[in-house]
Amino acid sequence: MKAASYFFKTYKEVPREAQTPSHILMHRAGMIQKLSSGIYSYLPLALRSLKKIETIIREELDSRGCQEVLMPAVQPGELWEESGRWNYYGPELLRFKDRKNADYCLGPTHEEVITDMVRRNLTSYKQLPLNLYQIQTKFRDEIRPRFGLMRGREFIMKDAYSFDVNEDDAKKSYKIMYDAYNAVFKRCGLEFRAVDAATGAIGGDMSHEFQVLAETGEDEILSCGSCSYSANVEKAVSGKVVEKPLKSGSKDISEVHTPGMKTVEEVASFLSLDPSMLIKTLIYLVDDKPVAVLVRGNCEANESKIQAFLGANAVAPADEETVKRVTGAEVGFAGPRGLKEGIAILVDKQIYGDTGYACGANKTDYHLTGIDPENDIKADKNGDFTFALEGDPCPHCGGTLKKFRGIEVGQVFYLGTKYSSPMKCIFIDNEGKEQTAVMGCYGIGVSRTMAAAIEQNHDDMGIIWPAAIAPFEVIVIPIQGGNDLVENTAENIYSELKKSGVDVILDDRNLRAGVKFNDADLVGYPVQIICGSRLVEQGLVEIKVRKTGEKSEVKIEEAPEVIKEMLLAL
RNA sequence: CGGGCUGUAGCGCAGUUGGUAGCGCGCUUGGUUCGGGACCAAGAGGCCGCCGGUUCGAAUCCGGCCAGCCCGACCA
Structure with a gap:
């Protein structure tokens, strides 16, 4: 190629909205052009780089027995009704109607379409395992597109779906994809981590994200310095051992007047206690039902862990009205004792490491002191509901966890029968019985990988491409x-x-x-x-x-x- | 969805007390230059986001709308 006739132009100045290195540099280098919010054209330079990433992906997947397909970007609403996601999926799903007033959407992902594709062909266990993938443009109507290609509304994604006869085989498929992803990002010349990831509403325990390490990353990960343990902060577990105190606390619970003191800091300093000796009682709406979550005053509640623990679809902080209703007090005085009947109480296990706590009294302007969690709190469940912190011991080897920022460029997911069951993706097994296919899904953000490569590899002068994906x-x-x-x-x-x-x-x-x-x-x-x-x-x-x-x-x-x-x- | 801000040439911006629009980069032509974003000269390029109002007169004042950005909330 000769530059004089090549369709590209470089700029000294950048549009005001460009904030991050990849966005600024891709614009300045004449690689992308914004057409609309979160929607970009790829000019020849960018496309060359994208194609190299795609080629690497194809080679790694094809060599592991995956087969490429291409599915429609426009999907009928009725397929989503069938999986149950038409109403469940939020406004991120761009819905529209055709001239006959039938529902359609632009595909943000393709579980429904692939499941439909496979079920129409699948009859026998002899056809499995199967792993199909495509590289295609997706659309998600993000609330707030930003950072150029990093969080666009339209983006290029490689999505793969595996179908197996049972859970064990599905896990083998998962492992194959996990290995493939490691190979892909390594070949792309990127520094990355495969981290344990939260599974959200899907539930289960099996998901890894592939995070490109970069200061501008939107995700935080904790990674062990001594072993291979890495996890998204949403999921990361601290290896800290909580030992129960030898003697139980005093039995004298007293009520203290704490006028207008709503924050942990205010109450702690008023009572001359360390913030860790307060019990923070947070009211959440879990699938629209109120739940109380207790954590130590110096800890942050981890909504992902709460969601995973309860197997819930959605966890959100309760609104003020709900808090008043279940506590009988103004916001800021919630406590574990005297909550309205029927509210589940989840206690973070770190609380059991001490005695003599203070907590809200469920009475405006009052707190309780002298709380012994073991005896004074009626916990429905206890578990890990807080964030692990940098410097905490690794849960596997006891090494020290270190914090990194990452850009999520891929995720592998064990799905089970979440889609195959409602959509009846079934086959006849070797005993002649009907079985439901067990699925996994696996995504790589192709356009985001290109952006992440730049976020990770640039200097004041511009981009520093890894040779494997340079235009x-x-x-x-x-x-x-x-x-x-x-x-x-x-x-x-x-x-x-x-x-x-x-x-x-x-x-x-x-x-x-x-x-x-x-x-x-x-x-x-x-x-x-x-x-x-x-x-x-x-x-x-x-x-x-x-x-x-x-x-x-x-x-x-x-x-x-x-x-x-x-x-x-x- | 809440808070903040911005819409003027392809991009970055200026535009005073209202008087019909300018600068830099880029672009075109000619010339001089030529190892780290040259210089001189001459040009082209605008529905001042849109609609309405006030006014003799609106980029400027008022109202409404639209779009974009930032912070937050949200993000299988």
Whole structure:
């Protein structure tokens, strides 16, 4: 490819809304254009990079027995009625009607369509296992699209779905995909972690997210320094052991007047207690039913864990009215004793490590002191309902957990029969009995992976592509246009490289050297070959490695070989 | 959905007490330059977000709407 006729243009300035490195740089490098909120066009440079990511994905999946399909982006509402998600899925699902007034939606994911596709073909256990995937544009009407490709409404996703005869086999399929994803992101040249992930309303215990490590990531993960344990903070477990106190606390519960003191800090300092010696009573609506969750004053309640523990669809903090109703007091004075009948009380197990707590009295302006959780709280359940913290011991090996920020670029999920059962995706097993297929689903955000690569790999000058997913591996830059020797040398090296299969672009634009250098650094080609008259006359060209900034001079005829070797290391 | 902010040339912005629009980048043409975003000269490019109101006159004042961004809430 020659730059003079290539459809791209670089910018010094960026639109006001671009905030993050990937958004700013992809715009400045002329890779993407916003068409509407959260909706972008991919220009040739971006598409080249996307295709490289897609190729890696295809190779890794195909070699593991997956088969590619392509499903419609527009899906009939009735399929979603069948799975039960038509009403359940929020406004993220873009719904619309056709001319006959029938319901349709733009696919945010394809469980329904794939399940329908498979059930129409599936009759015998002999057809399983099956793993189908597609690479396709998805649409989710995000509340707040932002950060360019990182959280768009329209995005490119690879989604795969596995079908197995039973749970054990489904778990094998899961493992295969887990391995495939590790291979994909490794080949993309990204630094990432596979982390334990919360499963949300699906329930169950099996899900991993693939997180590209980057400061701008929206997710927080905790990763052990000594073993392979990594988990999303929503899911991460602290290895801290809670030991019960030897003697039970005093039996004297007293009521203390705490006028207007609603926060943990206010109450703790008034009572001269450490915040950890307060019991925070939080009222949640779990699938619209109020539930009280008790955590220590210095801890944060973890809604994901509550949701997982209760197997609920939705967990949200209760509104003020509900709190008043179940506690009989203003917000800020909730406590475990004297709640309205029938409210389940969940106690975070860390609370059992001490005695002599203070808590709300369920009476406006009053708190209780001298609480011994063992004896004074009628817990329905206890468990882990708080966040693990950086510095906590690892639950597996006792090492120390360290916090990272990550960008979720993939997730693997064991589904069980959540879709296959209501949608009757069944087959006849080897005993002649009807069985329901056991499913898994596996996503990779392709466009987000490209953005994440930039978030992770850039500097002040621009993008620093991992060679495997760079739009071009090499740029040849002739400077001092009009000098035939320079131009011919550049042209020769370019053709030479192209002939041997290197992805190369020739910057034959009639521009000043500085502009070409800056553009090359901005777009982030891993290797630059600079042909200037002074060196060329000595039979030399300069090679610059984008990542390190390292420059070297090599003989013109050796340049192609040197480049090829360099690329292997990038 | 709550709070804040912004809509003026492709992009970034200025525009005073209301008088019919400007700067930088980019673009076109010519010339001089040419190893880290050159310089000179001459150009092209605007429904000032939309609708209505006030006024002799509105980018500017008033009302409504629309769009975008930031913070929060939300996010199988």
